[in-house]
Amino acid sequence: MTATILVVDDEPDLEELVLQKFRRQIGEGIVTFMFARDGVEALQSIERHPNVDLVVCDINMPRMDGLSLLAKLQQAEDKKSTIIVSAYGDMSNIRVAMNRGAFDFLTKPIDFADLEATIEKTIRHVEMLRETRRRQNEAERAHASLSRYFSPQLAKRLAAGSCEAGGMEVRWREVATIFTDITGFTSLVETAAPDVLGELLNEYVTGMTDVVFAHEGTVAKIIGDAIEVLFNAPGDQPDYSTRAVACAHALDAWAEEFRERWKARNVNFGATRIGVHAGSALVGNFGGSRFFDYTAHGDTINTAARLETANKFLGTRICASAAVANAAANFQGRPVGDLILRGRSGPLRAYEPLKPEAFATAATARYSEAFAKLEAGDQGAMPAFAALVGMHSDDPLAGFHLKRLLNGGKGVRMELG
Known part of the structure; x- marks a missing residue:
């Protein structure tokens, strides 16, 4: 598939x-x-050619500058992934652009190797978004058959016809959220x-x-x-973080047993990766008056999804934030580190939750000692981890x-990544 790129810049050459650089x-x-040549012309081009995949945009331009164009693009229903280009010394504007939704940025003079790599990365992001939208559309078309996936508590409220009175209205709530995904599922779809x-x-x-549902x-x-x-x-669950961690462990155990069962049938089913986070989210029925779509939106949900993805790099199956670990009763786990996740202003401390029997092992104690050295900047961190890997190559x-x-x-x- 050919990617269509709109370059918005008033430089004549x-x-x-x-x-010339991209002729191959x-x-x-x-x-x-x-x-x-400017934001006004760019919007006109997108109106004529809505299939534009991404926009590479300078900041300083006549008529409509790059930041104004970015704001217009983010307001549109079909948001275009945007790479902002500006002078190296103009980092304040670049920071504003990133906060307003730019996917990435480049500095002038443009390094075309860097531009090519950034475009390739952005196209992968666009393709991922398209796949997500495709899945969402398929899920919406099959929405009538998904009622069996709602919790019994939610189904009971719906049957009673008390959506608004029973807490179905859209509002901010403190929640714990779990996001799961299957490793290599796309390949399985293509081969099974x-x-x-x-x-x-x-x-x-x-x-x-x-x-x-067993964990409510x-x-x-x-x-x-x-x-x-x-x-x-x-409904209110004061112990929601504790429930989320327990549920994550149970999901992991069930998914691993499921993998082994299907492996015996010569089907290579991937591991289930799990992200767990807690915080504020906009929760309620987003389906309007004609449809029911009880879900949640916000940074808390996005962060859980990114923690799920982090497992791919870490080699873990469950990755939980400090927000969950600190709030859960008797939480036991190993610190992963301070992860810098896209879309967040600062690093987020993450943990690998462990069952009590795994937490009590000598290997976990050695890991904690090695991690403490790493956190303190101790030169002994490398030999400590090397010794740990030597004794536990499966870690x-x-x-x-x-x-x-x-x-x-x-x-x-x-x-990560």
């Missing part, structure tokens, strides 16, 4: 330079470029027979939702293989930290 990609049909895939996914979703959670959304779970909504989190240190990493603050 830029168009010729871009076409253009010739191979990887990308196609459109050009506009339809009847096998149907049986597999139906059994998986049913089993996972049964676990959620609410399944807020199912999109393909991804499941979003809420606690403390719609991916210890291996992750050792690899970071061997590659020059320091401290516990890290950006």
Whole structure:
């Protein structure tokens, strides 16, 4: 598929330079470029060609500058992923652009190798968003059949016809949320027979939702293989963080047993990755008067999804934030580090929750000692993790930290991916 890129810049020579630098990609049909001299012309181009995939935009331009164009693009229903370009010394404007929704930025003079890499990364992001929208559309079309996935508590409220009076109205709530996804699910879809895939996914979703309901959670959304779970909504659950951690452990145990069962049938089902976070979210029925769509939106939900993704890099299956770990009763787990997640203003301390039997092992104690050295900047952190990996080669989190240190990493603050 050819990606359409709109470059918005008033420099007269830029168009010729871009076409020259990207002539191979253009010739191979990887990308196609459109050009506009300012924000006004850019909006007119997008209106004529709504299939634009991403926008590369300078800040300082006549008629409509880049920040104003970015605001217009973010207000549109079909938000365009935008790369902002500005002078190196103009970091204040770049910071404003990122806060307003820019996907990434580049500094002038443009390094075309950096531009190519940034465009490739942004196109992958656009493709991911399209896949998410496709899944959302499929889920919406099948919404009538998804009522069996709502928690019994929520179903009871609906049957009583008390959506508004019973807490279904949209409002801010403190919640704990779990986000799950399956490793390699796209490859499985492409290789498994339809009847096998149907049986597999139906059994998986049913089993996972049964676990959620056993902990009195609410399944807020199912999109393909991804499941979003809420606690403390719609009803009050003072121990919602404790419930979320217990549910995450139970989901992990069930999913691993499920994998082994299907492995015996020669079906390679991926591991389930789980992210857990707590905070404020906008929760309620977003379906209007014609549809029922009880779900949650906000940074808390996005952060849980990003913690789920973090497992891919860490080698873990469950990744929980400090917000959950600090609030859950008798939480036991290993510190992962301070993760820098996209969209957040600062680092977020993350943990790998452990069952009591795993937490009580000598290996966990050794990990804690090695992590303390890492956090303190102690030179002994590398040999401590090396010794741990030597004794426990099946510990991916210890291996992750050792690899970071061997590659020059320091401290516990890290950006994944």
